[in-house]
Amino acid sequence: MGTRTNVERRTVLKAAGISAVTLGVAATGCGGNDGTSADGNVTIRYSWWGAEERAKKINQSIALFEKKYPKIKVKTDFQDYPSFWEKFQTQAAGGNPPDVFQNAVGFLRKYDKRGVLLDLGSQIDAGNLSLDHFRAGVVKVGQVDGKQLGVPVGSNTMALVIDKKVYEKAGVDPTAGWTWDEYFKALKTIHDKTEVPGDTGYFSIMYLYDLYLRQNGKAFFTKDGLGFEQSDLTEWWTDGYGRVKAGIVTSPKVVAQDTPKSSLSAGHGASEFTWDNFTVRYTAEGTSDYGLAPIPTTDGKDTGQYLASLMLSGSARTKHPKEVAQFIDFMVHDPAVGKIMGYDRGILATTDQYDAFKPTDVVQKEIAQYEVDTAKAGVLGMITPHPSGADTAESAFLRIGGDMALGKTKVADAVKQFFSEAQAAFSA
């Protein structure tokens, strides 16, 4: 009997030990830590999308921040664009998003609707974050329904990025106010003279179609849906398919194999509609010289362009809204940070940083000049609203546009498919 009791006691002890260990693991795993340590130090998590190059610059900037605010530690992580949003969505759903993160206009309503974004208004009122000294028209990009959900770090605008060498060889010289007819003629000239397709696939780029629609009094999105009809898109895609067939637009087969590189920097197309600051990336990726050309117009003047921007947002669930605000404030206003970051995330948003950074290389100078010229030309309008689900609609537009151009789906079916997927995205 005695032995038996002992065994049982030992067993019980063992069981207790195991449960203690398990509980311990569970406790650490659940993140009971709110980022404040005993000595009053605060840790905030900062996530962004980008590549190694951006990571280096951001880490240098954070070092400056931590020097100025020795009680705040910043923990970082980054992924490429699609992985970033997949991870973010999962973290946000689990109630554990990063305290502060890189954001873009297409995600504001989506995550506002889901209660994820911190309205920075009260922090601005409390004096922890300043909206002074921003370049004209930039701050508005981060506002939705009167709430400041993001603070822009840099502004960018859609542009036509061209392979200068190919354009020169073909003798094509784009001028401000050129029309779509002139643009498509130029593509043919380029293809005839250099055998390079003139464009890498304009018809499946949501932000370009938006400009075209804006030139015609519409827009891609309204506040809660699509701003155009099936017939509009049918025409746009039918023409696009015809131009792929004619060889003046890069075959989607080639585009698929070039990804994640752009077909422009891979030398399989002479121009691409994208954000002006992407020229920096293409110059690093490709072997040619890349420059910026004006967006073609419908009426000879209006390009439909507007300023968009990358921004920093805070999490509504952060336990340190003050520190988050201080961090954002420092990152957008500190001149030294501006010097480090350059135009990596667009033309610096505040005059504090814009004046501090003087680009020395041709590419960044040209981007700055492009935005100055665009602003001067008086073509910049208000940004198109982005409904919740805009991000999903954008990637569906790209994918279905590509399928259509491969000839695998009839244009009419592709248009229907896009409208149905977009509706599902808005109502999700």
Place this chain on the structure above:
Amino acid sequence: MGTAVTLVDDAPPDTRQTRSATPAAKKRRGRRENLAGYLFMSPWIAGFLLLTAGPMVASLYFAFTDYNLFNSPKWIGFDNFTRMFDDPRWQKSVEVTAKYVVIGTPLKLLLALGVAMLLAQSRRGQALYRAAFYAPSLIGASVSIGFVWRTLFSDGAVVDRTQSLFGSHVGGWVGDPDWILYSLVALTVWQFGAPMVIFLAGLKQVPRELYEAAAMDGAGPFRRFWNITLPMISPVLFFNVLLETIHSFQIFGSAYVVSNSQCGPADATLVYTCYLYQQGFKNAQMGFASAMAWMLLLAVALVTAVLFWSQKKWVHYEEDAR
């Protein structure tokens, strides 16, 4: 759990204990040993309950709800399931997966059996050959091999150039919706090592005297294969068919990596799990994705049931022969 009990029951009688033990004491001792058994298993049980069973029950519930990760799930009955049949991309994913399973699995098993028969004969350097053929099975599922594959089958790369030598120019399989799936088939066939090893074990079990007797009776190599080898290894063949079929239904990694996470072009590599992933984690349609997962489970269960039913007709166990 069953194991713990059997172990106690099958244990040789402990003479010291049995001499004095009453039935009640025996029972108590058994219970105590059971407790110890459960304790040792508790890490596994906890893992199973928390990481497998719990999420499965949750996903069964989500399958009948509208759930985007942020809202509280709303019960919608069978809507997610009926929606599948109206969804052209879901139909496409079923078609792509079926094609992959039906083409890839038999090819892989044929190659595995063929090579196993070559390797079953005693040769010099046999161990080396076996290791060499098995190696792709070990590394084939890795992401880096996916990247290698993507490069091999690109425009102007090795495969494309070799093919061009024979007068057929595709311009890269990975960019072509008519070809890219076959690069995935090639990738799975290349990993024939695992079923090959199982076939080898099966082939070694076939008694040599059967072949000698058949040869004496004048049976040629084909007759010997058809009438001796195939029936004798049919249990092993059944096992391989079952395993590989179930396995190929679940293809994800290679499709995801080779298509550069697009499962394209033109949805040509939109395998079932890839669409499930896109719906669940990109579009946050977690209810629909859960329903898809249960649909896949049902489909695999059905195919497995059919295979088990069919084995009566073609699988011979040695006990039957006696």
